[in-house]
Amino acid sequence: MASLRLLSRPVATISAAPRSLPRLIRFQSTSSSYENILVDTPRPGVGLITINRPKALNALSSATFVEINGALKKYEEDKDIGAIVLTGSDKAFAAGADIKEMAPLTFSDAYVNNFIAPWSYLTTLRKPVIAAVSGHALGGGCELAMMCDILYCTKKANFGQPEIKLGTIPGAGGSQRLTAAFGKSKAMEIILTGNNFSGEDAEKYGLAAKAFDGGNKEVLEGALDTAEKIASYSRVAVIAGKEVVNKSQDLGVREGVEYERRIFHSLFGSQDQKIGMKAFAEKKKPEWTNS
Ligand code: CAA
Numbered sequence: 001m002a003s004l005r006l007l008s009r010p011v012a013t014i015s016a017a018p019r020s021l022p023r024l025i026r027f028q029s030t031s032s033s034y035e036n037i038l039v040d041t042p043r044p045g046v047g048l049i050t051i052n053r054p055k056a057l058n059a060l061s062s063a064t065f066v067e068i069n070g071a072l073k074k075y076e077e078d079k080d081i082g083a084i085v086l087t088g089s090d091k092a093f094a095a096g097a098d099i100k101e102m103a104p105l106t107f108s109d110a111y112v113n114n115f116i117a118p119w120s121y122l123t124t125l126r127k128p129v130i131a132a133v134s135g136h137a138l139g140g141g142c143e144l145a146m147m148c149d150i151l152y153c154t155k156k157a158n159f160g161q162p163e164i165k166l167g168t169i170p171g172a173g174g175s176q177r178l179t180a181a182f183g184k185s186k187a188m189e190i191i192l193t194g195n196n197f198s199g200e201d202a203e204k205y206g207l208a209a210k211a212f213d214g215g216n217k218e219v220l221e222g223a224l225d226t227a228e229k230i231a232s233y234s235r236v237a238v239i240a241g242k243e244v245v246n247k248s249q250d251l252g253v254r255e256g257v258e259y260e261r262r263i264f265h266s267l268f269g270s271q272d273q274k275i276g277m278k279a280f281a282e283k284k285k286p287e288w289t290n291s
Contacts, residue, residue, distance in 0.1 A: 036064040045082035045231025047075035057095035058088045060140045069121045082231025085223045087132040090215045096139030126239045132223035133157045134216040143172035151208045152223045157199030164194045181207040234272035235290040
């Protein structure tokens with residue numbers, strides 16, 4: 001907790017002591033009390049993380065990321081959790097990396113300490129993570145949402161990569177994930193102009209699985225419903241399903257199909273495959289063992 005307090009000091013204090021940067025890239029909090037997020041388990045099998053820095057429109061300071069990563073790790077290790085939801089508020093999912101914290105960084109600070117790299121922890125999780133986005137999802141906020149396995153948003157959500165307006169470029173995967181979803185021309189336009197796009201467009205271009213009417217309440221309900229559904233299935237099958245979809249990003253179709261088949265074959269070694277298929281034949285509800 002002591003080190004977490006240090007991370008949460010006012011930015012002015014941090015910038016006055018630039019050599020203390022290694023604290024900014026700490027990986028995760030071991031604390032169970034958080035200052036920048038809220039955690040909850042609102043549905044069976046569902047872990048919820050709410051980014052909660054309203055005064056800074058949920059800007060993603062290093063301290064905030066330490067807490068997000070700590071909560072993600074707890075849910076990943078918790079056998080009772082089958083899916084995770086990450087959300088913000090009506091006004092902002094997250095308005096980007098914390099600009100005031102970044103402003104004084106030197107190249108050496110950023111490069112040597114691999115600034116931003118710990119954000120990618122989310123992408124190493126085996127349990128699915130669903131983003132529920134309303135309001136601003138800009139810069140690092142947009143990138144964080146795109147790292148999630150399923151992206152839900154409101155129709156009015158305000159996405160964008162405005163880094164060009166700050167004299168920089170996306171640094172947490174925006175150029176890669178946006179291009180994969182939108183294609184080169186649209187991604188280039190968004191990144192080089194800094195123009196924002198709506199949740200409706202995010203759904204239209206395939207970045208979001210679904211855009212909801214209303215605000216954070218509505219999109220969060222949708223995300224929790226989906227998370228609860230996923231958490232009600234065999235953990236073995238869910239992890240395998242996530243793994244094979246992710247492999248499609250790295251492999252060509254032929255290798256990907258072969259990879260999928262091998263994982264499919266391996267599931268015949270799980271108890272849950274026997275339980276699921278037997279329950280179907282007997283017209284019963286399967287009681288998963290997650291093994
Ligand atoms: N970092 C730090 N503080 C931020 C912030 C950010 N990204 N975004 C908003 N805030 C702060 C504001 O400074 C302001 O604080 P004060 O009240 O202390 O002045 C408070 O949040 C409210 O913000 P505004 O008064 O600006 O609210 P608004 O409703 O008028 O405007 C907004 C909302 C359009 C989102 C505007 O705040 C904005 O443009 N924010 C910056 C968005 C941005 O450029 N994000 C990209 C960051 S770079 C990045 O993320 C790099 C990367 O790839 C990892």
